[in-house]
Amino acid sequence: MSIHTPPSTYILRDIVDVAVPESVAWWPQTIGWQILALVILMACFVWGYRRIKVWWQNRYRREALQALATLDLGLPRESATSLLTILKAVLVYLEPQNAALFGDALLQKLDSLLPSATPSSVKGDAEVKPAHHADLQPDLQPDFQSDFQSNFQYQGELGKKWLAASLSSHRTLTEPELATLIEHTRTWLLLHRKPESISASNKGAQ
Template identity: 30%
Template sequence: MEPAAKLDPMTEMALRSLYDIAMPAPVSWWPQTWGWAVVAALLAFAALLVILRRIKRYRANAYRREALTLLEGVADKLRHPATRPDAIRELAEVLKRTALGAWPREEVASLSSDGWVRFLDAHEEDGTGDTLERLLDDFEYHGAEIVADLPSNVCGDLVIAARKWIEQHHVSA
């Protein structure tokens, strides 16, 4: 090994006087002024209100979820001609139960025929159309053999119209 080269005295004294680099303290993520704390509190409050409103809406729409579950069972029965007459009556019952879940009993329970169709039309944004009117005015009262012979596309249209009404009807607050 070769001996290290000798440094001149000035360089040696300069090297001895050097210190390590001083690192600054890390910057705090906590707000430095009270204004940011107020903004953070307001944002947290707004988020809490949004969460509470969504929970309230979820609970308020429980009857819709139950009606859609019942509608799936009715849709299965409508696919088979043997169970179709009972399914037509059950479909009308699901619609009435849905309305009873959303509006006061005094307003809905006594409705039938044209009044019931007008009620359904009045509480949907774009109207129920002919499909549900046909269900409520005609199919529900036909004989079992006529209902059993309905084309499957008519039954599918009934389920689609009922699902649309259940999902989209408007209940005033």
């Protein structure tokens, strides 16, 4: 900041210098404004902390979606097996005891975690469109507003056929069937509900 000095030349010696006002401080001078500034700073800190926490807690969803995007419709049996591996890994992450699930119990568990409604928007993100699930923002949250009902269930005929195809070389899926499974699995990965309590080991890993 430059310091104002009065003129010192002979011609201007009798000139009375104009009083220069003091500089205005950036920091609020009254206690009310200081409290308000502190409240705003604390609110920003809490908001940022929550956003980072949500982003970190939902990293497994992003990793599973990335793995899902690598599945090849031209390799139905290999893709069916990989799809089972992806979903089983997510279930075990949510609750380690899910590692023992198999067959109908596994399919039932998958359906129980997915609400019956498919969203049009996800809280904290832009509108979610079926063709752009993989492009979601990293601060993805599972809260949603429902617009229409999802009729697909893993316990249905296609789900049971997928489970058999992933375990036996004598069973296979058609490309349309596999595409349906992959699309529904994208929805499941985005919107499945977390258990109310995740194991202490998973919390420690976060």
